[in-house]
Amino acid sequence: MLNYVWISLIVIGILVGVGKDINDEVRNTYRNGVSMEATVQVSKTPTALHQTWEGEIVIPEDAFNQFYGIESASSEIRLPVVMTTASSGRTSLVILIDESSPVFWKEMAKKSGSKDRLSGVVHSIKFSEDKSSAQISFLLEKVNYVKARAITKAALDYADTAVTISLGLIGVMALWLGVMKVAEEAGLLRVLTKALTPFTSRLFPDVPSDHPAVGAMIMNIAANMLGLNNAATPLGLKAMEELNKLNPKLGTATNAMCTFLVINTAGLTLIPATAIAIRVAQGSADPGVIIGTSIFGAGCATVAGLVSVKILQRLPRYKKDLLIDTPPTEVKNG
Amino acid sequence: MVELFRNIINIISAVAIPLMFFTFLGWGFVKKVKVYEVFVEGAKDGFQVAVKIIPFLVAMLVAIGIFRASGAMDVLIALLSPVSSLIGMPPETVPLAILRPLSGSGSLGLMTELMKVHGPDSYIGVLASTMYGSSETTFYVLAVYFGAVGIKNTRHALPAGIIADIFGMLGALFICRIFFGI
Numbered sequence: 371m372l373n374y375v376w377i378s379l380i381v382i383g384i385l386v387g388v389g390k391d392i393n394d395e396v397r398n399t400y401r402n403g404v405s406m407e408a409t410v411q412v413s414k415t416p417t418a419l420h421q422t423w424e425g426e427i428v429i430p431e432d433a434f435n436q437f438y439g440i441e442s443a444s445s446e447i448r449l450p451v452v453m454t455t456a457s458s459g460r461t462s463l464v465i466l467i468d469e470s471s472p473v474f475w476k477e478m479a480k481k482s483g484s485k486d487r488l489s490g491v492v493h494s495i496k497f498s499e500d501k502s503s504a505q506i507s508f509l510l511e512k513v514n515y516v517k518a519r520a521i522t523k524a525a526l527d528y529a530d531t532a533v534t535i536s537l538g539l540i541g542v543m544a545l546w547l548g549v550m551k552v553a554e555e556a557g558l559l560r561v562l563t564k565a566l567t568p569f570t571s572r573l574f575p576d577v578p579s580d581h582p583a584v585g586a587m588i589m590n591i592a593a594n595m596l597g598l599n600n601a602a603t604p605l606g607l608k609a610m611e612e613l614n615k616l617n618p619k620l621g622t623a624t625n626a627m628c629t630f631l632v633i634n635t636a637g638l639t640l641i642p643a644t645a646i647a648i649r650v651a652q653g654s655a656d657p658g659v660i661i662g663t664s665i666f667g668a669g670c671a672t673v674a675g676l677v678s679v680k681i682l683q684r685l686p687r688y689k690k691d692l693l694i695d696t697p698p699t700e701v702k703n704g
Numbered sequence: 705m706v707e708l709f710r711n712i713i714n715i716i717s718a719v720a721i722p723l724m725f726f727t728f729l730g731w732g733f734v735k736k737v738k739v740y741e742v743f744v745e746g747a748k749d750g751f752q753v754a755v756k757i758i759p760f761l762v763a764m765l766v767a768i769g770i771f772r773a774s775g776a777m778d779v780l781i782a783l784l785s786p787v788s789s790l791i792g793m794p795p796e797t798v799p800l801a802i803l804r805p806l807s808g809s810g811s812l813g814l815m816t817e818l819m820k821v822h823g824p825d826s827y828i829g830v831l832a833s834t835m836y837g838s839s840e841t842t843f844y845v846l847a848v849y850f851g852a853v854g855i856k857n858t859r860h861a862l863p864a865g866i867i868a869d870i871f872g873m874l875g876a877l878f879i880c881r882i883f884f885g886i
Binding site (some may be wrong): 371372376377379380382383384385386387390414431477483517519520521523524525527528529531532533535536537538539540541542543544545547549550551552553555556557558593596597598599603604606607610611612613617620621622627628630631632633634636637639640642643644645646648649652653654655656657658659660661662664665666668669670671672673674675678679682683685688691 | 707709711713714715716720724725727728729731732733735737738739742743744745746747748749750751753754755757758761762763764766767768769770771772773774775776779785787792805812815816819821823825826829830833834836837838839840841842845846848849850852853854855856857858859860861862863864866867868869870871873874875876878879880883
């Protein structure tokens with residue numbers, strides 16, 4: 371299943387992205403190579419040092435909408451603009467994009483890589499008699515293959531993020547593995563495990579009830595309940611390692627592993643700390659109001675997950691994965 | 705009542721970790737375990753485990769990143785919108801429901817955005833934060849937990865996890881409609 375989901379995410383993603391790019395290219399959504407007319411109200415004329423005009427670019431909303439074939443601009447466009455004449459005689463312009471800019475231009479600025487500006491070349495400038503305003507005709511920089519670029523960037527960025535996240539675990543991971551090792555040697559996990567045997571033996575019938583895996587799983591579930599994310603992941607990974615010691619076919623998940631994983635993905639917690647923190651930050655009058663509703667929601671998820679994991683593990687297609695008919699694939703056991 | 709519950713949980717959460725260190729290590733010392741040596745022995749696996757997760761997490765996050773960046777996510781949301789209106793889910797919250805199992809940071813951003821636009825105490829604000837609190841980032845948990853022990857064939861873990869996510873979202877919608885619905 372994961373194979374299919376994984377390849378679907380990538381293939382569908384790339385196909386949709388390329389499709390959008392082709393669509394943009396054919397319809398010339400961003401009007402690449404088409405000149406636009408505008409009025410510039412000049413506020414600063416060039417000095418001996420800087421060959422720049424500063425002012426405000428003005429485009430009536432109707433002209434803007436017509437140019438791009440859209441309907442989203444609802445008021446006259448007025449944005450700061452800087453025009454610079456180089457020694458070659460070429461005049462370039464930079465339009466500064468802010469919050470109040472038309473959505474379409476904001477998108478274009480984002481897609482061209484620099485969030486707060488659009489740049490282009492000015493073909494012709496006609497100043498009015500008092501030089502306080504000018505009629506210009508300009509060409510904005512090309513915007514193309516937007517999605518293809520976005521996909522490339524996302525792939526590289528996320529690969530980086532994955533490493534950052536993994537390496538970020540080293541410290542807490544080491545800390546908890548150390549503490550757990552001491553608890554194990556002291557026999558503390560066995561005490562904890564015994565108390566919850568009736569509960570755990572039903573959930574994980576394949577795991578001997580005095581196995582260290584049970585202790586680690588209980589600790590992980592307890593940490594999740596209390597919202598101790600820093601402790602929950604290392605404890606969960608410790609539990610997975612212990613479960614893997616009981617795994618007859620390395621590289622393939624056992625029933626107990628799947629059950630344990632589903633409990634974790636359902637994310638039952640007594641205090642949804644992150645959501646509450648954001649509610650506080652957003653000025654909620656009653657940030658804690660979601661405690662009850664979240665417990666209910668995650669409770670539904672947990673029950674549904676456990677029921678489906680127990681049903682699915684009986685299906686022949688998942689049962690046959692457990693058979694050791696071929697030599698187990700080479701996986702180093704941790 | 706809710707306030708009291710919250711306070712109790714807050715206190716437990718605050719002291720839980722120091723208390724665990726104290727009991728575990730203290731108990732070990734009493735039981736004559738060579739605490740320092742055993743601790744270091746256990747801790748040395750930390751690096752290995754973290755490094756082992758990397759390929760699994762790269763595979764997972766890159767696929768999700770491509771899916772989101774290409775706009776395929778928006779297409780999926782558009783396709784699912786008619787279904788959501790059938791079950792009475794506000795269309796604004798559909799992207800959050802779909803993103804929740806895929807990306808932790810992405811769904812956190814969406815939830816914040818929804819609260820900013822509609823207000824944290826509005827129906828949509830409460831529903832969004834409940835939806836966020838009703839599930840975990842399934843794909844991330846799957847990659848990290850199975851990655852740590854080199855599991856490549858995940859069998860029925862993903863379908864079961866997704867069923868759990870769907871019921872989590874439906875449960876959140878159900879309870880919020882009863883208590884906060886219009």
